[in-house]
Amino acid sequence: MHTPEIPPRSWLFSVPLLGRGTGQVESLASFVARVAKEHFHRPSGLLHRGLEWHAVGKPENVGRWLRGAKQLRMGWAINGHRNAEKWIEVLEAQMLTSNLQEATISSWAHLFPKLRLLRRNHCWCPECHKEGNKYDRLMWSLAPVKVCSSHKVRLVQACPSCGSHFAPLEARSRPGTCPKCEAFLSDVLPLQLQPASTYELWVAHEMERFHVAMQEANAPKAPAPIPEVLEACMSATGIRNCSELGEKLGVSRITAWYWRAGAAKPDLENYLRVARAFGLSLNDVVLGRVPTSIVSIALEPKHQIPRRRARLFQTQTVLTSIASIRSDRLSNPPSLEEVAQYVGFSPRVIRKHFPELCREISQVHIASCRVKVAARQQALRLTLKEAYLRAKQDSPRPTRKQVSDHMPKPGVMRSAKARAILQQLELTLPDKIVNNPPQLHHFDRA
Template sequence: MLASVLETYESWDLRKVAIPSRSRLYRLDPIGIGTPLVESLTGYISRLAEAHCVTPKALISRELVSFIPKTYKTTNLFEMRSLTGALNGTGTMALDLATVLESLTLRSDLRFLTLLSWTDIFPQRRLLRARRAWCPYCYEEWCSSKDKVIYEPLIWFFEAVTLCHWHNQSLYQQCPHCKRELPPLASYSRPGYCPYCLKWLGVTANYPSSDKTPPSKEEIIWQTWVIKTVGELLANTPHLPKPLKREIVAQAFCRYVNQFTEGNTAAFARMLEIPKNKVWMWQMGKVLPELNVILKICFTLQVSVLDFLTQETLKETSSKFPATPQNQVRDSSTKKLEVKFDSDRTQQLLENVLQANEQPLPMTAVAKRLGYPKRVLYRHFPELCRAISAEYVKYMKESRIKRIEHCCEEVKQAVRQVHSEGIYPSEAAISRLLAKPGCFRDKKVRAALRAARREICLEP
């Protein structure tokens, strides 16, 4: 009877359960990967810190620093606040931080929040701006929408991008409340807010209407194209089979020179209004052009930057060089304005510069003041230009002599002072009293030190 009431239960499985790895930091999803509005790495760090209810400074100094190799000046990123824009770029700082964050969040896509995939293509010069820029209308729109997150798109950090194409408004770079420029990453950074006064950066009455003049039609045309082609680069970054190599830039220039001018580099350079030697250097792969330069060239050729770099076969519509593509837009950022050369006026101005009783200027500064390239002035007035240059060289030589004499006298006085205090007047002891310790690189200053020692019988 007792056996009939017993029930049989399923046996337990005593094998160990496979538990997936746990990330040290919250596995926060980045915004917009694979789109033109991909998030920036500095903005992601701010959002990640907010998700952990700490400040970016606490997150970096207490969590990330110990994992970052000391391959640059300091691992305390907030000691170089003005350089944190490099975290979005192509250098060591961006690589180190992206790698550490990927390992701590167990993500493999955070490098796409930077320009690391384009390291061998775009030099760091004039690539990204060192300060934050933002569109207050975008912030306001995201804030009022329940399904959108306030963040900082990477495209806002490009130096070439000065406009929000979606609102046709210039990007702001100064807090409307405390009037300070904002670093890309600061101790109390938070997307949409000032890290100094902690106030909202969206649409507010504190934005002076006179600060930003409405963009012109030409600027809108240029910026629309720039934003489109830069956005195309960012959107395609995750889909590249591997990072592009430096050689493709030289190959691209050779391809377009052969296509448009049958291999004539000089003719191609004239059409682009770029010095021939620059185009030749780009063709040979000796120098990489800045992104701003590539944008201007691609706008002239009416081809996107991505197609310019990766399109091995040119389209049939591109078989002829565009006659005057810059006529579509007149802006200082796309083409310098043609200035009619006034020979008589320029000659008079050069003579005035030569005869003026002011500090002589180098020809580079004179050319900039007159608004003409230096080579144009030398071609029309070689004698006047050489005379101005000679005056400047003479002035610099005389200034150097006076500077050395002043340093020698300063050294003699310092020797007497140090000796009176009972200290041997060594070069190190004297250097601490000089306004410019580097003057000891000059042999005359060192000779003055020895002469001053001889005067007080410290040197034979």
């Protein structure tokens, strides 16, 4: 008799990756958070009680908390780099799925410098979350992408409720909610949404097209040499030298020279600028496909940083200014930083000219700071003692909370120093004081 074969069982439910095959594909961070949610877990539980044990090859320990060296890391780098490859390996084995690589930039990340490829903070489009499909797009984790291509608004990166910034995957992440305060990330007022510029929209669309193209066809091992690409673009548009090239791309002449000479490689953001300026796609630039005639496009100007002019260091004038600020603030001696700001030269320059004077300024400032700190601590000690004695009247061994209730302002116990002082008081003021309460009449005035 023929016995039907039972297909192998997976350890985790099969959760589909959303937006497969499109530019709106889900990020691996969001996928892990959703998998954890489907299993009634937080990402930390799923990771440290389950997946990690599979990663280290000890599945019999699943359920116990794994301590010590971690194989898989949460945080910002989960959507790319080597960390992503480990996550994919473990997840694919435990969910019996394939091609999770699409949720990361691993297939094409090697084409660009690692710097400024992935963003460290989580960003999101509140409008996308409002539409019900609560998942984070991979495109939101790319550093050059600043806007949502569907809703044409800038991405948001601070929680609308608590204002905190957080990584794409945190221990308590859930799709569409803040891991710190659990507020909905879509609750952003329409007023706070800023419209996207033409260039930002083009970047968002271009990155989506590029990611889809890299999934359909295998990415090349290395990008076309950038000096050759730039040379071809320059001859097609009639640009003669690095100065004109820099002007065209919105970078300095020196940077343009470095790229053209092959001494430096542009990052992803600048690759996109090259593509945009010469009317190409990012894929064309990476593959080195440059047509012989190009209709170039004028880029939006970058934010202009005013250039500082070199100033003559006039010793006598500077000395006079330093003396004047020091005499003005005799009771509160300025730091070298403040002196430098007042004089208009950097601390480094001033220190180079007057090393002895600078040492004296710093010493006087530090000494005055020490005196202030000591005075503050003395005041804190007195207030704490009063509060402690008052709390002791209610209970013989008052807790920190009870002492805190008698303090003039809340939150004092949050500082380690205050807790240390309280501990000292508990040791130095023995219980017999309770039996013989001190003269507390002066507290009644408070």
